[in-house]
Amino acid sequence: MGNSDSSASHSSAPLATNPQPNFRPNVSNAQPSAQPNQTNNNVPANPGAYRMPGRPSNQRFYVTIPRGVRPGQHFAVLVNGQQMMVRCPEDNRPGDRLIVTAPRQQAQQYVVTVPTNVRPGQQFRVMINNQEVMVTCPRGVRPGQRVTFQLPQQDRAPATSPNHQMFEVIVPEGVKPGQPFALIANNQRVMVTCPPNVKSGQKIRFQLPIQLSQQQLEAIRVNYDKDGWMRCLGQDLKFHWVYNKSDLTKKEENIRIENSRLSNKSYIDFDVDSVAYVRELLPKNNTALDIKFIPATEYSLETSVKGTSVSYQEINSVATLPFQQKVDWLKNQFSALRVPWEEGHIKIRVRREALLHDAMDAIESIEVQDIKKVFRYEFIGEPALDAGGVTREFYQLICQQLCNPDIGLFQYSSANQMCMQFNPNSGIINEHHLRYFHMFGRILGKALMDNQITPVHFVQPMYKHMMGWPITLRDLEHIDDVLYKNLTNLLTIDDLSMLELDFTTTEDQLGHAVTVPLLPNGANITVTKDNLPLYLESQLKYRLHDRIAQPLSSFLRGLYDVIPEPLVAVFDFQELELLLHGLPNIDMDDWIRNAEYTGEFSNSSNGPIALSAQHKVVQWFWDIVKSMEQEHKAKLLQFVTGTAGVPVQGFGYLQGNDGNIRKFTIHGDKNVKVFPRAHTCFNRIDMPIYKSKAEMQKYLFMAISMESSGFDIE
Numbered sequence: 001m002g003n004s005d006s007s008a009s010h011s012s013a014p015l016a017t018n019p020q021p022n023f024r025p026n027v028s029n030a031q032p033s034a035q036p037n038q039t040n041n042n043v044p045a046n047p048g049a050y051r052m053p054g055r056p057s058n059q060r061f062y063v064t065i066p067r068g069v070r071p072g073q074h075f076a077v078l079v080n081g082q083q084m085m086v087r088c089p090e091d092n093r094p095g096d097r098l099i100v101t102a103p104r105q106q107a108q109q110y111v112v113t114v115p116t117n118v119r120p121g122q123q124f125r126v127m128i129n130n131q132e133v134m135v136t137c138p139r140g141v142r143p144g145q146r147v148t149f150q151l152p153q154q155d156r157a158p159a160t161s162p163n164h165q166m167f168e169v170i171v172p173e174g175v176k177p178g179q180p181f182a183l184i185a186n187n188q189r190v191m192v193t194c195p196p197n198v199k200s201g202q203k204i205r206f207q208l209p210i211q212l213s214q215q216q217l218e219a220i221r222v223n224y225d226k227d228g229w230m231r232c233l234g235q236d237l238k239f240h241w242v243y244n245k246s247d248l249t250k251k252e253e254n255i256r257i258e259n260s261r262l263s264n265k266s267y268i269d270f271d272v273d274s275v276a277y278v279r280e281l282l283p284k285n286n287t288a289l290d291i292k293f294i295p296a297t298e299y300s301l302e303t304s305v306k307g308t309s310v311s312y313q314e315i316n317s318v319a320t321l322p323f324q325q326k327v328d329w330l331k332n333q334f335s336a337l338r339v340p341w342e343e344g345h346i347k348i349r350v351r352r353e354a355l356l357h358d359a360m361d362a363i364e365s366i367e368v369q370d371i372k373k374v375f376r377y378e379f380i381g382e383p384a385l386d387a388g389g390v391t392r393e394f395y396q397l398i399c400q401q402l403c404n405p406d407i408g409l410f411q412y413s414s415a416n417q418m419c420m421q422f423n424p425n426s427g428i429i430n431e432h433h434l435r436y437f438h439m440f441g442r443i444l445g446k447a448l449m450d451n452q453i454t455p456v457h458f459v460q461p462m463y464k465h466m467m468g469w470p471i472t473l474r475d476l477e478h479i480d481d482v483l484y485k486n487l488t489n490l491l492t493i494d495d496l497s498m499l500e501l502d503f504t505t506t507e508d509q510l511g512h513a514v515t516v517p518l519l520p521n522g523a524n525i526t527v528t529k530d531n532l533p534l535y536l537e538s539q540l541k542y543r544l545h546d547r548i549a550q551p552l553s554s555f556l557r558g559l560y561d562v563i564p565e566p567l568v569a570v571f572d573f574q575e576l577e578l579l580l581h582g583l584p585n586i587d588m589d590d591w592i593r594n595a596e597y598t599g600e601f602s603n604s605s606n607g608p609i610a611l612s613a614q615h616k617v618v619q620w621f622w623d624i625v626k627s628m629e630q631e632h633k634a635k636l637l638q639f640v641t642g643t644a645g646v647p648v649q650g651f652g653y654l655q656g657n658d659g660n661i662r663k664f665t666i667h668g669d670k671n672v673k674v675f676p677r678a679h680t681c682f683n684r685i686d687m688p689i690y691k692s693k694a695e696m697q698k699y700l701f702m703a704i705s706m707e708s709s710g711f712d713i714e
Contacts, residue, residue: 049362061685100531270533276470291553293545308565345374415481422548441558453582463573499529594651600668620693642680
């Protein structure tokens with residue numbers, strides 16, 4: 001190259017300018033996803049989903065040939081902040097203007113919360129795709145507020161393959177061969193399976209592909225200080241579920257066994273919390289999934305997301321962050337997965353009077369490869385442009401119509417009239433029910449990806465199914481609390497023969513009583529003390545899975561058409577409710593005004609009713625709740641009432657399991673130690689008589705957190 005070429009490579013390279021900054025494609029190129037006929041107008045006229053073309057993948061720029069550049073030589077220009085080489089044509093000379101094309105640079109948006117003590121104009125560090133980036137706090141923005149910024153789109157390199165590390169651990173007491181147990185490494189739960197022929201107290205060695213420093217690896221220790229289901233990382237780099245029993249629980253269990261022996265009563269080995277199942281989705285074909293209900297200890301979840309650098313380390317790290325920071329992280333992941341507007345979008349056109357029919361035809365016609373494109377909605381015959389308001393209205397209306405019990409897809413929970421659950425008779429009522437459930441899964445997935453709030457709350461087991469969390473018999477209380485009490489009462493009955501129970505159950509199918517076997521030939525198997533655990537387990541599987549297996553499979557397939565399952569693993573099932581439906585608008589004055597007090601806080605203990613709220617423990621409670629962030633107020637509501645939703649009319653209209661008004665009740669109980677207890681059927685919290693406000697605050701926060709982690713706190 002000559003002198004002119006070498007000089008052009010310096011930072012003084014000419015800057016290319018775009019000659020057509022307002023270029024837009026012709027909308028007549030729109031193609032319907034599943035609508036072969038189209039009008040000649042630029043805008044599609046019929047209801048449906050239409051592919052709208054994006055801008056060309058290349059951009060055109062003007063550039064002036066620098067001095068000293070001869071025909072045939074190359075010179076450097078800056079395009080979108082990056083240097084590219086341009087060849088001077090044979091018939092041009094310095095000073096002439098050329099039109100050059102370059103690939104369109106995509107901008108990826110990220111959302112981040114401004115940290116504490118950062119002032120406008122100051123920079124702060126954030127982690128983007130495992131890399132540190134400096135962000136400047138804009139003017140007028142304070143700590144705690146969220147800002148959006150852009151970085152040039154780059155190919156996200158896959159996470160580096162972890163190295164295998166060998167280390168040694170002692171098998172904990174009570175662990176049997178083939179049984180998994182949990183290790184803790186710097187807050188990273190790891191699951192290891194006890195090998196055959198190995199007893200408690202013996203040392204075992206195992207390899208774990210994990211990216212930790214040697215110092216961190218040496219910090220691994222066994223932690224058995226709590227009861228409950230824990231999600232752990234397995235040696236296959238997938239998440240698994242492990243149930244731990246604390247030493248105290250083991251001691252109490254041994255005492256119950258001994259008492260049963262001394263009283264000549266048989267001990268029934270069934271724990272409503274430790275017997276758990278998780279739905280497993282297996283590909284059947286391109287349009288369906290097989291679904292099974294397998295023991296929670298056999299379930300595994302991938303910890304990577306195709307096309308991203310997300311790994312188990314990042315998921316585990318983000319899972320420990322506050323709720324809003326997790327939301328920001330998820331938005332950034334969705335931003336990376338979303339197809340840029342420039343590559344085309346989807347226009348959904350529906351008739352308001354036929355919303356459900358048109359929406360199903362449109363949403364179901366969209367190919368999976370198009371589902372992550374931006375959607376724009378239009379009500380036919382209405383002039384409104386979709387700048388956000390039409391989208392919000394669409395999600396509100398379609399969710400309300402799909403969850404209308406008259407449609408037959410969902411029904412009110414008998415335990416909580418504010419929550420919806422799958423209707424096991426949906427296939428009898430609506431022959432297209434599986435298509436509607438698949439569409440609804442896609443709609444919730446798109447709402448999640450597009451940061452839209454949906455108005456309908458569901459029973460807790462549904463959120464657990466969506467996330468692959470363990471389902472126990474205790475979850476039946478959210479579906480049918482009367483049946484739950486009847487089943488658990490069987491554990492206290494000495495002679496079951498007088499009940500004449502067999503391994504069948506009765507299903508009400510639109511007024512017709514139908515007998516359903518829980519096991520093959522179940523009508524000829526009598527329930528006894530010996531097979532009672534199997535009977536309870538069979539009821540668990542049927543009531544919470546088998547009777548809704550097909551709708552659940554279609555719904556989850558639609559949901560995961562849109563969002564990768566591992567991304568929502570950073571949340572717990574209660575946070576998923578807040579993520580889908582937003583934080584409730586809580587009026588503290590209304591909450592306090594419509595609270596009731598019983599037990600130690602009732603008027604019989606404290607004089608007139610007006611003085612019930614003057615008890616020091618009650619005052620501490622409301623002081624603590626007032627100081628809570630909205631997220632924790634919502635979790636407290638979930639803990640006590642089973643949902644974060646508040647009736648439109650206010651707290652005075654909270655309903656119980658019988659459909660009657662059951663106000664938020666604080667019950668003082670001297671027999672309750674340490675942790676408060678919740679009775680969601682009655683919207684009641686049983687509160688210990690704490691000695692100090694600090695003690696109450698500690699255990700109240702632990703209770704609402706442990707509940708979402710699956711820990712038993714009773």
